[in-house]
Amino acid sequence: MYNVLICDDEKDIVSALKIYLSSDDYQLFEAYTGKEALDIIRRQEIHLVLMDIMMPEMDGMQALLKIREESNVPVIFLTAKSEDSDKILGLVVGADDYITKPFNPVEVQARVKSQLRRYMQLGGGKIKNSRLTIGGVELDDAAKSVTLDGEPIAVTPTEYEILKLLMEHPGQVYAPKEIYQKVWGDDPYGSENTVAVHIRHLREKLEYNPSEPRYLKVVWGQGYKIEGSKTWEANS
DSSP states (O other): OEEEEEEOSOHHHHHHHHHHHTTSSEEEEEESSHHHHHHHHHHSOOSEEEEESSOSSSOHHHHHHHHHHHOOOOEEEEEETTOHHHHHHHHHHTOOEEEEESOOHHHHHHHHHHHHHHHHHTTOOTTTTEEEEETTEEEETTTTEEEETTEEEOOOHHHHHHHHHHHHSTTOOBOHHHHHHHHHOSOOTTOHHHHHHHHHHHHHHHOSSTTSOSSEEEETTTEEEEOSOEEEEEOO
8 A cells, every 4th residue: 555645735636636546556645735745744654745836835846845855755746738947946856757737647647656666666676685886876776775985865766766777787878768768667758858857966966066977977969878887796
């Protein structure tokens, strides 16, 4: 049973999303302001948040910043078609994905399942229960943690998955569409900006000088790669 929090100041939207997700194995919580959402997250173990951006008392952006101080729970923003700048800003400050209103029920279900799968299992791929190191970056797949030169780095589940993909294949260039397909498991149409924002966010966390990165490199016109020699060891 997964605990999913739906937060929107429009009760009709909350009700519709509850209907879309009612057939799956979810316990659904509801909130109508960012402050209410934070209160629930602090009281309950929440596995995923669906959150509107424009809300009274505390909007979605403010709530997300507060959430990221305490938790890496996946957050999917609910946005209007005209809110392109808000979508990008949301990804920058730590959102994992967004869904555009009016909602397609199938898309809602697919994106929720995709984010929950990554959050609960984080892929469980090739380096499960092992530590993967490139230079000063270490990814511990058992602990689901990242360190830089021995210091812990807070990353979201989506950032973790992108970093893991690149670290598993150092030197290999991945186009944004490839990254989106592998990490989001979704149709990559219009994915370039989404991936670019997450890469930029990772750079800000992992690079001492993001404009001259040691690890996360752009291959212009092709995509992204991570440079360095890979080593890994099994956790005891």
